[in-house]
Amino acid sequence: MLGMYLFLASEVLLFGGLFAGALTYRILYPEAVVAASARLHVWIGAANTALLLTSSLLVALAVQAADRGLRRPAAALLSGAAGLGFGFLVLKAVEYTKEIHQGLLPGFGGRFDFSSPVEQLFMNLYLVGTGLHAAHMTVGIAILAGLAWRIGRRSLPLPERAVTVAVCGLYWHLVDIVWVFLYPVLYLAR
């Protein structure tokens, strides 16, 4: 458990660099950051936040079920959480596609609809931040789905190995927390 928390601390510092960048842009060039942020899809971001918070609830319930040796509920809850995580990625892909068509996303060719360099920098940060988060989501979904599968075929006996479920759950919750901060910093700068 302690080892997992130390790993998560290193993850926090990885994302911390990106948040330090966002903070710097925001303090030095508030108007440009607010202008760029206001063009992002607030409601898609809100829907994705709701999906992640709900998936975290399912993981927390799964950990509780695993502690009590309830095999089927634990596997079902983990599958549900992985499904919601997949839904998050689908919605994120829809959002990226919209942004590419609107000329908001850098690096995908075509026109780029921002004139000031700071707005461009902000959108670079948006792409790297949300992209890195999506990569973590992908790993997390694979872990949750793998857990559900192993619990289902009894190769992960419960409650003996409940700590494995708890540790994987910690990773998922941390990825959720990262998004909890990315959302206001990127989408809600006003």
Added chain:
Amino acid sequence: MSMKADAARLIAVWAALMGLLALTVAGSFFSLGAGNAVLGIGIAVAKAALILWFFMHLRRETPLVRIAAVGTVVWISTMLILISADLLTR
């Protein structure tokens, strides 16, 4: 504690998280100047605290594990506060 009571607690925490999400989105539609940033980050901190304490079961962990979690928060805050102190006093 019974399974039902534990599950009910987690669901209540989820409801609080969704309420905070509604609050942060609603807050972004009002022009509060610096208040917007304070509100956005303040709500994010509250959400993270709920997730850490209940979903990540820090409430049931040993002091050593809690120190690891608190230490992480302290270091990342130190970095962000020192960066702000530099930028704001130039």
